Amino acid sequence: MKIQSVTDSAFGIYGKVVEGYDFAPLIGALNASTPKPSGSTVYLPGDAALEALPVSAELRDRFFGGLPIQVGYCNGSNRSLNCLEYHRSSELNIAADDVVLLVARQQDIADRKLDTSKVEAFLLPKGTAAELYSTTLHYAPCGESFRVVIVLPKGTNTKKPDILRATDGEDALLWACNKWLIAHPDSPEAKAGAYIGLTGENVSV
Numbered sequence: 045m046k047i048q049s050v051t052d053s054a055f056g057i058y059g060k061v062v063e064g065y066d067f068a069p070l071i072g073a074l075n076a077s078t079p080k081p082s083g084s085t086v087y088l089p090g091d092a093a094l095e096a097l098p099v100s101a102e103l104r105d106r107f108f109g110g111l112p113i114q115v116g117y118c119n120g121s122n123r124s125l126n127c128l129e130y131h132r133s134s135e136l137n138i139a140a141d142d143v144v145l146l147v148a149r150q151q152d153i154a155d156r157k158l159d160t161s162k163v164e165a166f167l168l169p170k171g172t173a174a175e176l177y178s179t180t181l182h183y184a185p186c187g188e189s190f191r192v193v194i195v196l197p198k199g200t201n202t203k204k205p206d207i208l209r210a211t212d213g214e215d216a217l218l219w220a221c222n223k224w225l226i227a228h229p230d231s232p233e234a235k236a237g238a239y240i241g242l243t244g245e246n247v248s249v
Contacts, residue, residue, distance in 0.1 A: 090114035
């Protein structure tokens with residue numbers, strides 16, 4: 045798979061590089077106090093030490109316009125696409141290590157299915173932050189050993205709400221709070237009951 049860069053114009057339909065903030069304290073705290081498992085990933089929606097940093101308040105007020113946010117992380121190692129998710133909001137990824145983001149467009153989902161040939165790969169270099177737009181399908185970063193700060197509106201990726209009147213449409217994809225997920229049949233998430241909507245190869249990097 046061709047790996048492009050988040051600085052390339054092709055990334056513009058998925059998101060943009062975010063500048064104008066001092067991310068060094070976030071990356072420093074991430075490296076100092078969070079685990080980085082080998083052969084798997086760990087995700088925490090919100091980390092108190094990261095959220096206590098002044099830059100987190102600045103991201104809340106400037107980047108998210110005052111919305112309550114959570115500042116967490118996704119760390120470890122990963123090579124496979126497995127799933128794609130989207131939110132009703134942008135997501136900010138701040139890389140402490142080089143990672144590859146596998147992304148696609150929500151607009152290319154048809155009948156709750158997406159062919160993985162639509163997926164593109166972009167390098168997010170160490171020390172770089174990228175906004176992923178709400179219409180950008182994404183999942184865990186790919187890399188041999190990485191730490192990435194993940195910033196989202198507060199509550200995202202936590203307990204799934206109880207839906208009193210579920211339909212056969214988008215409700216089938218709702219996997220957690222503010223998290224709609226489509227899984228590849230070969231993924232662990234599919235085996236756990238996630239909606240199977242990815243067709244084609246389970247892309248790996």
